[in-house]
Amino acid sequence: MKSLYYIIKYAFITLWSVFVISPFLWALSTSFKNANAVTGGATYIPWLQFQPTMEGWRVLVKSGGQGGIDIIAPYINSIVVTGSASVISLIFGTLAAYALSRFTFKAGFIKNNDITFFFISQRIMPPIVLSIPFFIMLGKFGLLDSLPGLVIVYVALLMPIAVWIMVDFFNGVPREIDETALIDGCNPFQAFYKVVLPNSLPGLIVAFLFCIIFGWNDFFFAFVLTFTKVQLIPVAIVALNSSVTPWWSLSASALVSVAPLVIIAFIVERYLSKGNLSGAIK
Amino acid sequence: MTLIAKNITYRPDEEFHLNDISFEMNKGELYTLLGRTLSGKTTLLKTIAGLQPFDSGVLLYDDQRFDKLPVWQRNVAMVYQQFINYPHLTVYENIAFPLKQRKLAARSIDEQVRQSIKTVGLGGFENRKIHELSGGQQQRVALARSFAKKARIMLLDEPLVNLDYKLREQLRDEFKNLFSAELSSESILIYSSTDPLEAMQLNGHTIVMDEGRILQHSTAKDVFENPATIKVAEITNDPVMNTMRGSISEQEIVINSDFKLKLPDHFKNLSPGSYIFGIRAAELTIHENGIPFTLEFSEISGSETFLHLENNGVSLVALMEDLVAIDAHQKLMIDINVDQMYAFDMECQLVKSPFQE
Numbered sequence: 001m002k003s004l005y006y007i008i009k010y011a012f013i014t015l016w017s018v019f020v021i022s023p024f025l026w027a028l029s030t031s032f033k034n035a036n037a038v039t040g041g042a043t044y045i046p047w048l049q050f051q052p053t054m055e056g057w058r059v060l061v062k063s064g065g066q067g068g069i070d071i072i073a074p075y076i077n078s079i080v081v082t083g084s085a086s087v088i089s090l091i092f093g094t095l096a097a098y099a100l101s102r103f104t105f106k107a108g109f110i111k112n113n114d115i116t117f118f119f120i121s122q123r124i125m126p127p128i129v130l131s132i133p134f135f136i137m138l139g140k141f142g143l144l145d146s147l148p149g150l151v152i153v154y155v156a157l158l159m160p161i162a163v164w165i166m167v168d169f170f171n172g173v174p175r176e177i178d179e180t181a182l183i184d185g186c187n188p189f190q191a192f193y194k195v196v197l198p199n200s201l202p203g204l205i206v207a208f209l210f211c212i213i214f215g216w217n218d219f220f221f222a223f224v225l226t227f228t229k230v231q232l233i234p235v236a237i238v239a240l241n242s243s244v245t246p247w248w249s250l251s252a253s254a255l256v257s258v259a260p261l262v263i264i265a266f267i268v269e270r271y272l273s274k275g276n277l278s279g280a281i282k
Numbered sequence: 283m284t285l286i287a288k289n290i291t292y293r294p295d296e297e298f299h300l301n302d303i304s305f306e307m308n309k310g311e312l313y314t315l316l317g318r319t320l321s322g323k324t325t326l327l328k329t330i331a332g333l334q335p336f337d338s339g340v341l342l343y344d345d346q347r348f349d350k351l352p353v354w355q356r357n358v359a360m361v362y363q364q365f366i367n368y369p370h371l372t373v374y375e376n377i378a379f380p381l382k383q384r385k386l387a388a389r390s391i392d393e394q395v396r397q398s399i400k401t402v403g404l405g406g407f408e409n410r411k412i413h414e415l416s417g418g419q420q421q422r423v424a425l426a427r428s429f430a431k432k433a434r435i436m437l438l439d440e441p442l443v444n445l446d447y448k449l450r451e452q453l454r455d456e457f458k459n460l461f462s463a464e465l466s467s468e469s470i471l472i473y474s475s476t477d478p479l480e481a482m483q484l485n486g487h488t489i490v491m492d493e494g495r496i497l498q499h500s501t502a503k504d505v506f507e508n509p510a511t512i513k514v515a516e517i518t519n520d521p522v523m524n525t526m527r528g529s530i531s532e533q534e535i536v537i538n539s540d541f542k543l544k545l546p547d548h549f550k551n552l553s554p555g556s557y558i559f560g561i562r563a564a565e566l567t568i569h570e571n572g573i574p575f576t577l578e579f580s581e582i583s584g585s586e587t588f589l590h591l592e593n594n595g596v597s598l599v600a601l602m603e604d605l606v607a608i609d610a611h612q613k614l615m616i617d618i619n620v621d622q623m624y625a626f627d628m629e630c631q632l633v634k635s636p637f638q639e
Contacts (some may be wrong), residue, residue, distance in 0.1 A: 176366045179333050182353040183360050184427070185383035190354075198370040 031056045033250035038247045056248030075237035085154030086211035093162025101170035119160040131224045158211040169203030205268050233257045253279045284309045290339030299325045310467035312486030315474040322494035323474040331358050335382040359428035363440040365420035367412045373406040380431045386593045398430035418449040438473045478518045490514050506636035512630040523560045524598045530554050546620040560624035566600035569617035579610045
């Protein structure tokens, strides 16, 4: 009975792994193929079935005039915009979340839960509704097609995620820990950053990961709010799509664009299981 | 006089959480708050710590308004019934935390931390993380942190309640020694508990609380011997004190027509009339010259047996000091030690206890 359970378990895990990993492998192999190898039926084994070529990868670093897309500038832009927007969102989102979790706010019928919902509600609206006011506002301030403008918009989009995740996390941290810190001579802000924050590492990591993923993968706002000067990765990749779809360079650019997320996920995953609150409270 | 509370009341909703609390506490002494769950013990401790606001009343420390100070300036210590420590710090860092917060010199911090670790018997565990300790050890860390602080007021909120039986016994014995050794003449120790036995063992001043009110404030011995009301008697006795309505007439205690008892000497001066009589479960024994009772059921608890008895609508609990196996619904002859009987008036106030002159 038990061995059957293991067989089923590992069968599912294997199936799922294949499902998740095979697109990556396929993209990796496609990125080294030339046009003939892509269009002339499925080929799998390099050197035997097709001759690997670096052409797909070379397109990424060629400038636009030479038929490439020059992915390096958008890459740096994406890192700057996503990185700074995520960090800003996390800092202010965490502060807001702590306040919402620990203090009582009341303005008429509006209470803590309503404020939390207000944050989340920003993500309920379809992006297209937000795009027009964003466009007009950035235009008024002369921030269209600029890095600061994108960072501001992305903070507005990512902070609700950070607030949402961190409110939930702080609600799970026993209040008695804050109280003990106050009793031990911390003022409320010290209690927050000396005691609560170090114990919230798992929550911070999850919130940061979500911010990075949402920010990095966003196409819509990157497309609407930029023209020529500032391009982000998702927009730059779409520029590859001309009359003939260059599957090889699309694959290469897709791999390049997910690489940072994969690396961050691997680094951060270790801390997720490590930090825990056991021992704070029985 | 050091810590003085005057008419502290807290009523966030329909019910009083604290109802007209007044007391005076002296430095160097131990106070036990005794009361059931939800009687307001924790609320009172948090009020003293400054974690809990209240509606009206005054809290004074050395004639200064203590309630105007924010928590972090009060220099109190608190041990919760849940073992609250800082999970991201080691045992050593946990205990040093409040001292570092007070910006003491590194040398004296180290000295005080090591001293406290020794006191609570955690030597060798200095570099462990909190979650690597057992429950009892975690509570020792919390205790050591309080001792190391040398706080003006130490608040212990049912510190033993979440520990298993054996450990609780062991720590309770240690507490008594710890408190007498560690309690400096400069600090006040307030210990809350639901367990009357704990209050007796700690043998400090005892404050009996119920529904946010202080019912009686006296020594442990006095609260036990002379409970001011039936409610106090219920709280300070485990199992609760048996009570039965009856009257005194013609040198007899009359519960009902079949149930009469000899009038004990200490009741001789009471005027005839209706009373509520109280008798502890341990004062009931099986004896052939007793009164017939029906055994409803018996429960065995550790090395003791509780017999639940009934006679014409009068229900009593008898405590046997050994294991007794008796089948239910049997007739038992029960002797009641009338010399240990209490008399309360119909308003439940104590009229006469066996310990009063």
